[in-house]
Amino acid sequence: MIMKSKICGVSDLNTLNYIIDHTYPPQFIGFIANYPKSKRYVNKKNLKKLLKINKKKSLYVAVLVNPEKKILEEIKDLPFDYYQLYNCELDQIEFIKKKYSKKIITAITVETPEDVKNYKLYKDITDIYLFDSKGYEKSRSFNHSYIENINFDKEVMLAGNIQINDNLEKYKKKVDIIDISGGLESAGLKDISKIEIFLNKIQNLNNEA
Numbered sequence: 001m002i003m004k005s006k007i008c009g010v011s012d013l014n015t016l017n018y019i020i021d022h023t024y025p026p027q028f029i030g031f032i033a034n035y036p037k038s039k040r041y042v043n044k045k046n047l048k049k050l051l052k053i054n055k056k057k058s059l060y061v062a063v064l065v066n067p068e069k070k071i072l073e074e075i076k077d078l079p080f081d082y083y084q085l086y087n088c089e090l091d092q093i094e095f096i097k098k099k100y101s102k103k104i105i106t107a108i109t110v111e112t113p114e115d116v117k118n119y120k121l122y123k124d125i126t127d128i129y130l131f132d133s134k135g136y137e138k139s140r141s142f143n144h145s146y147i148e149n150i151n152f153d154k155e156v157m158l159a160g161n162i163q164i165n166d167n168l169e170k171y172k173k174k175v176d177i178i179d180i181s182g183g184l185e186s187a188g189l190k191d192i193s194k195i196e197i198f199l200n201k202i203q204n205l206n207n208e209a
Contacts, residue, residue: 003172005202006030006157007195008063009040009181013050015190020056022195024203028177030061030084034071039188040181044074051078061105067096076100084130094125103127105157109134110142116150123153130179133160147174164198168205178202 008030010016019025031050032041042050051060059081064071066087084105085093097104106126108118111134119129129152133142141161158171159179171178184194 001172001176002206003168003202004028004155004177005199006061006177006179007181007184007198008032008061008159008179009038009185010050010190011040011042011046012190013053015192015195016050016053018192019195019199020053020058022199024199025056025058026199026202027057027059028061028082028179029055029058030063030179030181033062033064033075034067035063035065044071047075047078051080055079062102066092072096072100082127086132090121090125093122097125105130107132110146110160113146116146119152126154128155128157128177130157130159131175132179144171144174164194164201168201172205 005026006028007019007026009032010019010029019029031047032038033047035041060079061082061084062075062080063084064086081103082105083096083102084107085096086107093104093106104126105128106122107130108115110116110131116131131147144158147156155176157177157179158175161182162178162180163183168178180198184190184198186194
C-alpha cells in the first residue's frame with residue numbers, strides 16, 4: 001500500500017511553493033480557512049493569493065470548523081478539491097457536499113475507543129475518514145491503537161501531533177494518509193528543513209514497499 005501524505009496549516013507563499021515544487025510533493029495540502037483561533041489560519045484575502053499558485057500534483061484542502069454559509073460562499077470559487085469538516089452534523093455535511101460539489105474529509109475527533117466508532121455515521125457521505133485528537137489547534141495526540149483492527153470502507157487519514165521523528169512505518173499498517181502540521185514547525189512557523197525530512201521519509205517508506 002502506498003502511504004500518502006498531507007501537509008496542513010500552510011499559510012505563506014514560500015512554504016507553499018517549496019511543497020508544490022518538491023520532488024516528492026504531498027498528495028494533499030491543507031489551509032485553515034475559517035478558524036481564527038489557529039495560528040495557521042489564513043484570511044480570505046491571503047487565501048485567494050495562495051490558491052493562485054498552481055497545485056500541480058497535489059490537491060488543495062479547505063479545513064473548516066462548523067462553517068457558516070458566509071465562508072462557504074466566499075470560498076466556493078477557489079480551487080479546493082476537498083473540504084475537511086470538523087464539528088459538523090451529518091445533514092450539514094450532506095448539504096455542503098451537494099451544494100458545493102466538493103469531496104469530503106470528515107474529521108472524527110478521538111479521545112476514547114468509543115469515539116472511533118462514530119465513523120460509521122458518515123460512511124455514506126464522506127470520501128475520506130480523518131481521525132484526529134480533540135485538541136484542534138493545540139496539536140494534541142490520541143492513542144492511535146484505537147483504530148487498529150478496523151476494516152474501514154474508505155481511505156483513512158491520521159492526524160494528532162505526528163512528528164517527523166516518529167516511526168512512520170507503524171502508521172502504514174493502520175492508515176492510508178498521514179496528516180502533519182505542527183510536527184513540521186519551529187517556533188510556530190513551517191520549517192522547510194522539517195518538511196524536507198518528512199517528504200523524503202514518506203518516499204523512502206513507499207520505496208520499501
